[in-house]
Amino acid sequence: MIRAALVVRDLATVATLACGPVPRVGEAMADLTAIDGGAVAVDRGRVVWVGPERRLPYEVRLRAGGRTVLGRGGTAVPGFVDPHTHVLFAGDRSDELAWKVAGASYAEIARRGGGLLSTVRATRKASDGQLLRETEARLRRMAAAGTTAVEVKSGYALDHAGELRLLRLIPLLARRTGLRLVPTYLGAHAVPPEFARHPDAYVRTILRRTLPAVARGRLARFCDVFCEPGFFSVAEAERILRSARVLGLGLKVHADEFVVSGGARLAARLRATSADHLLATPERDRRRLAVAGVTAVVLPLTAFASSVARRSPARELVDAGVPVALGSDCSPNTWVEEIPGVLAAAVHAGRLTPAEALTAATVNAAHAIGLTDAGTIKVGRPADLAVFPVGSASSLGYRFDVRPSVVLRQGKPISPP
Ligand code: ZN
Numbered sequence: 156m157i158r159a160a161l162v163v164r165d166l167a168t169v170a171t172l173a174c175g176p177v178p179r180v181g182e183a184m185a186d187l188t189a190i191d192g193g194a195v196a197v198d199r200g201r202v203v204w205v206g207p208e209r210r211l212p213y214e215v216r217l218r219a220g221g222r223t224v225l226g227r228g229g230t231a232v233p234g235f236v237d238p239h240t241h242v243l244f245a246g247d248r249s250d251e252l253a254w255k256v257a258g259a260s261y262a263e264i265a266r267r268g269g270g271l272l273s274t275v276r277a278t279r280k281a282s283d284g285q286l287l288r289e290t291e292a293r294l295r296r297m298a299a300a301g302t303t304a305v306e307v308k309s310g311y312a313l314d315h316a317g318e319l320r321l322l323r324l325i326p327l328l329a330r331r332t333g334l335r336l337v338p339t340y341l342g343a344h345a346v347p348p349e350f351a352r353h354p355d356a357y358v359r360t361i362l363r364r365t366l367p368a369v370a371r372g373r374l375a376r377f378c379d380v381f382c383e384p385g386f387f388s389v390a391e392a393e394r395i396l397r398s399a400r401v402l403g404l405g406l407k408v409h410a411d412e413f414v415v416s417g418g419a420r421l422a423a424r425l426r427a428t429s430a431d432h433l434l435a436t437p438e439r440d441r442r443r444l445a446v447a448g449v450t451a452v453v454l455p456l457t458a459f460a461s462s463v464a465r466r467s468p469a470r471e472l473v474d475a476g477v478p479v480a481l482g483s484d485c486s487p488n489t490w491v492e493e494i495p496g497v498l499a500a501a502v503h504a505g506r507l508t509p510a511e512a513l514t515a516a517t518v519n520a521a522h523a524i525g526l527t528d529a530g531t532i533k534v535g536r537p538a539d540l541a542v543f544p545v546g547s548a549s550s551l552g553y554r555f556d557v558r559p560s561v562v563l564r565q566g567k568p569i570s571p572p
Contacts, residue, residue, distance in 0.1 A: 156216045157204050159196035161566055163542065164208050166226035169193030170548040171205060172233055172514060173533040178450055178478035178522040184511040187548055195231060197538040200565035205532055224561055224568075226542045232513060232551065234303025234539035234564065235494040236520035236530050239431050239452045239482030241341075242297075243290050243321055243328075244311045246277030248487045261413075261461070262385070271311075271345050274487045278311035278321075286324055287331070293485065293492055294332045298569045300493035301541035301559045304335040306482075306524045308379060310344030315365050318342050322374035333564050335539075337524045339407060340366070340375040343387050343395050358391050362398050370402035376525060377428065379407040382418035389417040396425055405525055411435040412457075423447040429480070429523045433472065434458055434465045441468075445476035450523040453515070454484035455500035456491045469505030469515070479507075480523040481515040495557050502552040509552030538566035 170187040179186070196204035196215045204215050217223065251269040264270045278286070297305060307328070309321040322338050329336040342361045350357035369375050378399030380392040387395070396406045406427035410418025415435050422430035423443035430436075430444055431452040444451055455467035472479050481501050483491040491497060494516055501512040521530030528536045541559040543551060550557065562569040 157196060157214055158218055159198045159203055159215050159221060160218050161197040161222045161224065162194060162211065162215065162217055163197070163224045163226060163231060163540070163561070164194040164211060165228065166193055166208070166231050166542065167191070167228050167546045168548065169195060169205060169231040169532060170513060171532040172518045173531045178480070178519045179514050180478050181473065181476055184473060184479070184514045184519070185508060187510050187513060189548060193231070195532060195538070195540065197563070197566040200538055200567070202532060202534050202536055202538045205534060224542070227544065227560070228546060229542045229544045229560060230546065230548050230550070231532065231540050231542045232548060233517040233530050233532050234541055234562065235301050235516050236304040236524065236526065237297065237302050237483050237485070237494060238306045238429070238480050238520040238523040239454055239484055240305055241308050241310060241484070241486035242293050242305065243286065243307050243309065243324065244274050244278050244487055245281035245286055245289060246274060246487070247490070248273060272348060274311050275313055275347065279317055283320070283324060287327060290328055291331050294328060294334055296492045297485070298332065298334055298562060298564070299558070300495060301543070301562055302334070302494055303539035303562065303564045304337070304521065304524070304526060304529050306337045306339055308339040308341040309375070310341030313342065313344065313347035315360060315368070318365055319368060319372070319374065322369065333567070333569065335526070335529065337377070337526065338375045339377040339379050340369045340404070341379040341381070342366070343380040343392070345381065345386055358395065361395055366395070366398055366402060370404060375404060377405040377407050379409060381409040382421060383409065383413055383416045389421050392418065392421055393425070396427070400425070407431060411440070419444055422449050428525065431482070432457065433468060436468065438475070441472055441475040441477060448478070450478045450480050450519060452480045452482050452523050453501065453505060454482050454489070455505045456497060457484045457489045459500065459504070460489040460491070467501065467505040469501050469507045473507065473511060478519050478522065479515045480520040481512060482520065495551060496555050498552040499555040509549040512552045513548055539564050
């Protein structure tokens with residue numbers, strides 16, 4: 156008999172995503188390895204049993220004082236993994252919406268003192284306490300909607316000490332929220348105003364000072380670069396990423412968001428872990444990503460929030476054989492915290508099936524941030540899962556704002572904010 160401290164049962168189905176290669180590509184993205192009438196048993200924070208509920212009484216014994224969670228005919232899925240967020244910032248940019256609605260471009264908004272650099276000003280000014288408080292509230296809302304692991308980028312300080320400060324806050328946020336957080340250094344998010352006339356001097360600061368300090372302090376697992384005209388060129392991105400790789404960091408690229416920046420091509424050449432956005436990536440570069448095995452992180456609500464008339468290329472990427480992951484891109488520009496809406500956008504605008512979208516938001520998203528034991532419900536893995544009050548996994552992606560009745564992180568319920 157297997158001993159368990161917690162059992163989740165009375166479920167229509169458990170989408171385990173436990174079988175198949177990681178990351179999933181092509182047709183394998185549609186296979187959820189679902190167990191109809193399934194149940195899950197948890198002990199010491201890990202899954203110890205998963206199978207049909209009818210076998211539960213013969214194979215699992217609840218410890219004295221153990222708990223049973225009733226799914227009430229719902230669907231259990233792995234906790235969502237959000238592999239692309241800028242969730243660590245201060246303030247908001249709601250006052251810029253009127254400009255956006257009137258058709259002002261990203262560059263015009265920046266000229267009026269808005270956009271990314273206005274968030275940089277607010278973040279530099281904010282105390283640690285304010286940053287922790289505001290970010291913790293966002294992370295708790297993410298968790299209440301079913302997310303149990305989140306990638307968190309720096310990139311709103313853009314100076315040496317400030318970027319290190321942001322990265323040092325991430326483990327504190329993990330402790331406060333109980334979530335699994337993966338830190339990414341994104342000093343190359345934009346050129347800060349004090350370097351506006353000497354962007355190469357900023358790249359040199361990253362290469363000589365900040366990146367080595369990030370690696371020495373083990374403050375980040377990945378290095379990311381915003382590769383786009385007016386931000387960082389392919390050559391600059393390549394220098395930064397090659398140096399990050401030598402220092403032991405994984406590589407990510409903000410690629411082809413506005414125009415064909417060459418970012419996806421660079422990600423393929425460097426065999427980066429992921430290339431993100433990809434709104435403008437041409438067919439030939441999609442094929443390069445597939446050949447190089449780079450995961451495409453698709454952010455279907457970003458084009459919508461940026462009022463860009465471009466559809467998320469999720470379908471095209473899957474059809475090209477690229478492993479696809481989904482993220483919120485939670486930031487002051489795209490203030491999206493909850494993955495169920497991202498799944499629905501990936502289905503309705505990105506033309507993924509609900510099963511493909513769920514794969515993209517769990518096991519493939521975990522792969523995109525180097526988590527080998529997340530995004531599945533599998534014996535021996537952390538018991539990170541969510542139960543949704545829907546009769547099948549395909550209702551995720553169909554209903555925009557469905558919320559879980561239970562979210563477990565390491566077998567413990569995450570209480571709503
Ligand atoms: Zn981003």
